[in-house]
Amino acid sequence: xxxxxxxxxxxxxxxxxxxxxxxxxxxxxxxxxxxxxxxxxxxxxxxxxxxxxxxxxxxxxxxxxxxxxxxxxxxxxxxxxxxxxxxxxxxxxxxxxxxxxxxxxxxxxxxxxxxxxxxxxxxxxxxxxxxxxxxxxxxxxxxxxxxxxxxxxxxxxxxxxxxxxxxxxxxxxxxxxxxxxxxxxxxxxxxxxxxxxxxxxxxxxxxxxxxxxxxxxxxxxxxxxxxxxxxxxxxxxxxxxxxxxxxxxxxxxxxxxxxxxxxxxxxxxxxxxxxxxxxxxxxxxxxxxxxxxxxxxxxxxxxxxxxxxxxxxxxxxxxxxxxxxxxxxxxxxxxxxxxxxxxxxxxxxxxxxxxxxxxxxxxxxxxxxxxxxxxxxxxxxxxxxxxxxxxxxxxxxxxxxxxxxxxxxxxxxxxxxxxxxxxxxxxxxxxxxxxxxxxxxxxxxxxxxxxxxxx
Amino acid sequence: xxxxxxxxxxxxxxxxxxxxxxxxxxxxxxxxxxxxxxxxxxxxxxxxxxxxxxxxxxxxxxxxxxxxxxxxxxxxxxxxxxxxxxxxxxxxxxxxxxxxxxxxxxxxxxxxxxxxxxxxxxxxxxxxxxxxxxxxxxxxxxxxxxxxxxxxxxxxxxxxxxxxxxxxxxxxxxxxxxxxxxxxxxxxxxxxxxxxxxxxxxxxxxxxxxxxxxxxxxxxxxxxxxxxxxxxxxxxxxxxxxxxxxxxxxxxxxxxxxxxxxxxxxxxxxxxxxxxxxxxxxxxxxxxxxxxxxxxxxxxxxxxxxxxxxxxxxxxxxxxxxxxxxxxxxxxxxxxxxxxxxxxxxxxxxxxxxxxxxxxxxxxxxxxxxxxxxxxxxxxxxxxxxxxxxxxxxxxxxxxxxxxxxxxxxxxxxxxxxxxxxxxxxxxxxxxxxxxxxxxxxxxxxxxxxxxxxx
Numbered sequence: 001x002x003x004x005x006x007x008x009x010x011x012x013x014x015x016x017x018x019x020x021x022x023x024x025x026x027x028x029x030x031x032x033x034x035x036x037x038x039x040x041x042x043x044x045x046x047x048x049x050x051x052x053x054x055x056x057x058x059x060x061x062x063x064x065x066x067x068x069x070x071x072x073x074x075x076x077x078x079x080x081x082x083x084x085x086x087x088x089x090x091x092x093x094x095x096x097x098x099x100x101x102x103x104x105x106x107x108x109x110x111x112x113x114x115x116x117x118x119x120x121x122x123x124x125x126x127x128x129x130x131x132x133x134x135x136x137x138x139x140x141x142x143x144x145x146x147x148x149x150x151x152x153x154x155x156x157x158x159x160x161x162x163x164x165x166x167x168x169x170x171x172x173x174x175x176x177x178x179x180x181x182x183x184x185x186x187x188x189x190x191x192x193x194x195x196x197x198x199x200x201x202x203x204x205x206x207x208x209x210x211x212x213x214x215x216x217x218x219x220x221x222x223x224x225x226x227x228x229x230x231x232x233x234x235x236x237x238x239x240x241x242x243x244x245x246x247x248x249x250x251x252x253x254x255x256x257x258x259x260x261x262x263x264x265x266x267x268x269x270x271x272x273x274x275x276x277x278x279x280x281x282x283x284x285x286x287x288x289x290x291x292x293x294x295x296x297x298x299x300x301x302x303x304x305x306x307x308x309x310x311x312x313x314x315x316x317x318x319x320x321x322x323x324x325x326x327x328x329x330x331x332x333x334x335x336x337x338x339x340x341x342x343x344x345x346x347x348x349x350x351x352x353x354x355x356x357x358x359x360x361x362x363x364x365x366x367x368x369x370x371x372x373x374x375x376x377x378x379x380x381x382x383x384x385x386x387x388x389x390x391x392x393x394x395x396x397x398x399x400x401x402x403x404x405x406x407x408x409x410x411x412x413x414x415x416x417x418x419x420x421x422x423x424x425x426x427x428x429x430x431x432x433x434x435x436x437x438x439x440x441x442x443x444x445x446x447x448x449x450x451x452x453x454x455x
Numbered sequence: 456x457x458x459x460x461x462x463x464x465x466x467x468x469x470x471x472x473x474x475x476x477x478x479x480x481x482x483x484x485x486x487x488x489x490x491x492x493x494x495x496x497x498x499x500x501x502x503x504x505x506x507x508x509x510x511x512x513x514x515x516x517x518x519x520x521x522x523x524x525x526x527x528x529x530x531x532x533x534x535x536x537x538x539x540x541x542x543x544x545x546x547x548x549x550x551x552x553x554x555x556x557x558x559x560x561x562x563x564x565x566x567x568x569x570x571x572x573x574x575x576x577x578x579x580x581x582x583x584x585x586x587x588x589x590x591x592x593x594x595x596x597x598x599x600x601x602x603x604x605x606x607x608x609x610x611x612x613x614x615x616x617x618x619x620x621x622x623x624x625x626x627x628x629x630x631x632x633x634x635x636x637x638x639x640x641x642x643x644x645x646x647x648x649x650x651x652x653x654x655x656x657x658x659x660x661x662x663x664x665x666x667x668x669x670x671x672x673x674x675x676x677x678x679x680x681x682x683x684x685x686x687x688x689x690x691x692x693x694x695x696x697x698x699x700x701x702x703x704x705x706x707x708x709x710x711x712x713x714x715x716x717x718x719x720x721x722x723x724x725x726x727x728x729x730x731x732x733x734x735x736x737x738x739x740x741x742x743x744x745x746x747x748x749x750x751x752x753x754x755x756x757x758x759x760x761x762x763x764x765x766x767x768x769x770x771x772x773x774x775x776x777x778x779x780x781x782x783x784x785x786x787x788x789x790x791x792x793x794x795x796x797x798x799x800x801x802x803x804x805x806x807x808x809x810x811x812x813x814x815x816x817x818x819x820x821x822x823x824x825x826x827x828x829x830x831x832x833x834x835x836x837x838x839x840x841x842x843x844x845x846x847x848x849x850x851x852x853x854x855x856x857x858x859x860x861x862x863x864x865x866x867x868x869x870x871x872x873x874x875x876x877x878x879x880x881x882x883x884x885x886x887x888x889x890x891x892x893x894x895x896x897x898x899x900x901x902x903x904x905x906x907x908x909x910x
Contacts, residue, residue: 005542014545018552019537020563020753022763026538033540036532042539055535057766063531072527076518077491079740080510082474083481084497085488087460090469097473108475111566111742112767118599125600143765144573145580146600157761280766285534287566287742287767298475306612308477310598311512311735312567312742 004045008033026409027392027402037062040423040430042407053408053434056368056421059254059281060328067284070324071317079317082109083309088319095326096290099261101272106298108291109314113250113279114142116289119308120275121146121211123293124244127300130210132202134195134238137172138221138413141213141248150213153220153413166207168198172218173226176361176372177380191226192233199241211275212238213246216253216263222412223370223419225363231267244297250279250289251368255329256424258339258366266365284325288318334424338366345369345420345431352435356442358383369420372412382414390418390441398444404437459500463488481864482847482857492517495878495885497862505860508889511823511876514709514736515783522739525779526772534772537564538764543774550781551745554716556727561753563746564769568705568734569597571744574763575730576601576666578748579699582755585665587657589650589693592627593676593868596668596703605668608675608868621662623653627673628681631816631827632835646681647688654696664698666730671718674706677867678825678874680818686722699752705734705744706823710784711879713794713821721820739780743773789879793821800824800875800886807890811897813838824875827867837869845873845896853899859892 006014011033015025025031032050034042039061042050052058060067074088082089093107110116125131133150135141140153148154149164163169171179173191180187199209212234218224235245252263253276260266264273274297279289301308312318329335346364349371353359360374360383373383373390387410392402401408411419418438422430461469466488470480480486487505489497494516497505507513515522529543537544548562565571580586588605590596595608603609604619618624626634628646635642654664667689673679690700707718708731715721719728729752734744756763767773784790801819804826808814815829815838828838828845842865847857856863866874873893877885 005546008540011540011542011545014549015540018545018548018560018562019769020561020763021757022753022759022761023537023563023769024762024764025540031540033542034533034535035541037535042533042535058535062535063533065531068527068530071530072523075523075526076520078489078497078518080489080492080497080513080517082478085463085466085470085480085486086490087466087488090466090473091460093473094469105473106475107473108478112570112765114765115567115569115599122600122603143763144570144599144601145577148577148761154761158759285767285770285772287770287773298477302476304477304613306477306603306609307479308475308598309479310567310569312740314474314478315740315742317740318742 004033004035008045039425040427048405050405050407051430051433053406053420053422053426055423056251056256057280057285058423059284060325060332060334061423061425064284064328066328067321067324070320071286074317074320077316079315081311082314086316086319088316088323089314092319092322095323096292100276100292103272103294104276104292106293106295108308108310109318110289110291110310111287111312112142112289113277114144114147115310116250116277116279116291117141117213117248118144118146119291120213120246120277123275123291123297123301124211124246126304127297128208128210128242128244130208130242132166132168132207132209134168134170134198134209134212136214136218136221137169138218139215140220168202170195170198172221172224173230174222174224175227176363188227188229189233191230192237195234196237199237203241209238209241209243211244211246213248215248215251216266217257217365217368219251219419219421220411222372222417223363223368225365226267228267231264231273232271235271235273244274246275246277247273248277250277251421253278254281254325255335256281256338256366256368256421258335258342261335263365282325283318283321286318286321287312288322329424332425338424341426341428341431342366342369344428345435348431348435352439352442355439358386358442364420367420367422367424367426370412371418373416373418382416384414384416387416387418390438398441400441401434401437406434406437408434459488459490463500494880495882503860505862506885506888508861508863508875508877508881510878511706511711512735512740513878514739515780515787515789516878516880519739519783521783522776522779525775526741529772529775532771534770536766537769541771541774543771543778544769547774547777550778551747555731555747558727558749559731559747561748561750563763564773565744565746565765566742566767567597568732568744569599569602570765571705571732571734571746572596572668572703573599573601574746575668575701575732578730578746578752578756579666579701581759582752583663583665583697583699585663585697587621587623587662587664589623589625589653589664589667591669591673591676592624593673594670595675623657625650625653627676627679628685629677629679630682631818643682643684644688646685647692650689651692654692658696664693664696666699666701667693668701668703670703670705670707671721672707672712672820672823674874674876675866677827677872678818678823680820681722683722686719686728687726690726690728699729701730701732702728703732705732706876708733709736709780710790711736711793711821711823711876713790713797716790718820737780738773738776741773741776742767743777784879787880793879796881796883796886797821797824799883800890803886803890807894807897810894813841813897819875822875822877822879822881826873828871828873837871839869839871842871842873845893853896855896856889856892861889861892863889
């Protein structure tokens with residue numbers, strides 16, 4: 001089977017002609033064409049293999065045969081909407097529920113993290129009767145209009161951004177670069193107090209808070225790990241104001257953090273959000289996602305009188321695929337692998353921090369890891385250009401990760417955090433390879449202009 | 456392969472326990488469990504065959520082997536996001552573009568009709584700098600919060616609905632029950648003038664109109680066929696106000712109307728919307744959808760400075776499936792079939808209208824057909840209970856369509872319009888069967904209470 005139809009230049013031309021110019025490609029000056037993928041490896045049209053350190057969507061590994069088989073078999077039988085009874089739907093809901101605290105028992109199946117977070121807001125608005133939302137600085141929760149409003153990561157990109165009056169941005173609970181750092185005696189309380197201040201200010205303006213929403217670990221926001229206990233304290237303030245706590249697990253759920261199945265569980269056994277949203281890894285690339293909430297919230301939403309119907313959400317194919325993903329995570333102990341390999345990767349990166357002054361901070365849980373690069377370890381000046389230069393350098397004066405066939409990306413408000421969120425089958429050998437290459441580049445890194453003169 | 460895992464009662468119990476109570480099932484007092492489907496037929500757990508007159512999502516027929524094969528083969532190879540180059544994406548965009556007027560050349564691939572319509576609003580807001588939206592009465596455009604706001608079909612369901620001040624509801628261009636009817640000399644102009652009045656009123660309040668949005672034929676709104684020329688006149692008013700025209704083809708596109716590939720083309724060759732959204736039939740049940748617009752609108756959106764990324768949108772599997780759907784429509788001449796069988800169905804239903812006073816109006820194009828039931832042909836009193844009674848009667852005192860294994864539904868603001876939107880492989884024999892059963896029921900229909908006394 002030939003997987004390529006057009007020469008690469010033609011693909012690029014057609015893309016320019018027919019695909020929205022706001023939709024970016026990786027490595028825009030020299031994008032890559034991927035024609036197949038397996039496990040943690042992707043292959044271009046010439047058969048060149050790339051190590052994938054970034055595609056958290058391909059959670060159990062690209063094109064996993066058990067997932068493909070489950071999807072294909074169900075497609076052959078039936079794919080229709082959830083107004084008909086189907087066992088896949090209820091079995092999948094039951095299986096998901098079993099991974100969560102008992103009170104999170106009611107599921108809504110939708111098609112994307114964006115649809116999930118939008119529905120979470122609708123649930124919170126309806127249950128509380130309050131309109132305002134508190135979100136974290138640098139947060140990204142999705143691309144539909146309601147979520148752009150609560151995503152500083154997005155609305156800060158706009159030339160003439162106008163922040164909604166019903167959205168309040170709380171401090172990102174970042175212990176490295178945030179307002180309260182590792183040396184603070186009680187950062188969890190300090191950051192939670194900031195949320196409480198926002199609530200009080202909203203009240204002063206006659207506003208009422210319907211929800212606090214946060215990724216359980218901030219991803220695009222810079223691989224931020226909030227201090228344990230923070231969510232409990234925030235939930236206390238938010239509940240007192242009559243609002244709900246929404247934990248966005250779209251990027252970080254499904255065993256990625258290693259010690260737990262859900263990242264919010266890192267906060268402590270005593271913490272249970274009111275609503276959990278899940279997405280990307282849930283279907284290993286198949287468009288699906290889910291919102292889980294309590295019976296009370298679900299009944300209030302029903303009592304609004306409005307039916308909720310989602311054409312594709314919870315269809316038998318999506319549920320078959322979702323069940324297969326859960327099976328593979330269990331069968332291949334991918335949560336355990338995330339814990340082991342993630343720990344190994346963290347140790348390798350810590351060695352890099354000791355060796356290279358540019359590496360300011362290593363943080364992570366399981367296979368969700370960030371390496372923040374700084375020009376100055378006291379001032380924390382973001383090493384933005386350097387981060388980009390490690391990943392990919394269009395001038396090709398020194399082979400960077402991309403030229404060495406390793407896919408990595410940088411994110412965070414300053415785009416200076418190397419982020420690792422590979423498929424969960426990532427191995428210690430893979431970790432060795434990427435860190436070895438980073439070490440080589442950091443050792444040899446010079447501005448391209450100087451190198452060009454030497455050459 | 457056994458397709459049933461739980462006895463039906465257990466499925467119902469688990470559904471009550473774990474699925475949001477706002478998510479309704481068909482025939483709630485005695486829902487059906489479907490375990491497989493092929494073409495225009497669905498089969499329950501006992502092998503009973505149902506004729507499917509309602510699932511427009513299974514556009515080329517349930518579980519079409521060419522579509523299943525295309526999806527399965529691509530899943531085996533690769534399913535990843537559109538930041539990597541892939542030929543399926545550009546080939547699919549090219550193929551879709553070829554079905555549209557030339558100026559509609561730029562595609563954004565997303566996951567659902569809701570995501571598509573939300574993005575269409577974002578494009579219009581960004582391009583025009585105007586915020587207000589004009590929508591039709593009884594319109595439904597999707598389930599995310601921004602679309603509930605512009606969907607009277609939904610927000611009228613709310614106990615304490617609060618209509619957004621930036622949303623204006625225009626008259627539904629309904630020639631049967633609307634303000635201007637078949638006897639009006641120029642309903643197209645009259646309905647378009649109503650839109651213009653809304654624009655002027657918005658201007659008086661200092662508001663500016665960014666978009667007019669309408670389904671090319673109103674579906675949930677009651678299978679409404681707007682008079683030809685209406686869209687042109689509306690577009691003129693909207694453009695003059697600096698707004699854009701969004702044609703929502705989510706339910707009615709892809710050849711369903713028979714004479715044309717897109718329903719907006721029924722308005723005349725000279726009409727081209729600024730944005731077209733497509734969904735349900737696009738992937739024959741696979742979660743995918745698309746927004747197509749002009750280069751000018753796309754460039755303005757890009758110039759906002761905000762990247763647009765959609766995790767699943769335009770992935771190689773979705774595009775492979777989309778391509779296969781286009782192939783099947785062509786290869787099996789399903790557009791031609793929609794024209795022929797749709798015409799045949801309309802003629803059969805017209806005979807019913809002559810025979811039964813309850814049948815007030817038959818309207819449609821291709822395999823998008825509505826039969827509006829009224830108690831009085833002058834007052835047009837909606838025969839809501841009668842419509843429900845034909846479809847399904849929980850008291851089982853007389854076998855209705857459901858008990859005769861035919862799936863039909865009723866919609867419109869009064870839920871009195873029987874709506875036909877079957878898979879496009881629907882045959883004349885299928886049309887004979889459903890109309891024959893409707894005839895039997897209409898001939899024998901008596902209130903159940905009376906029958907119960909007789910029995």
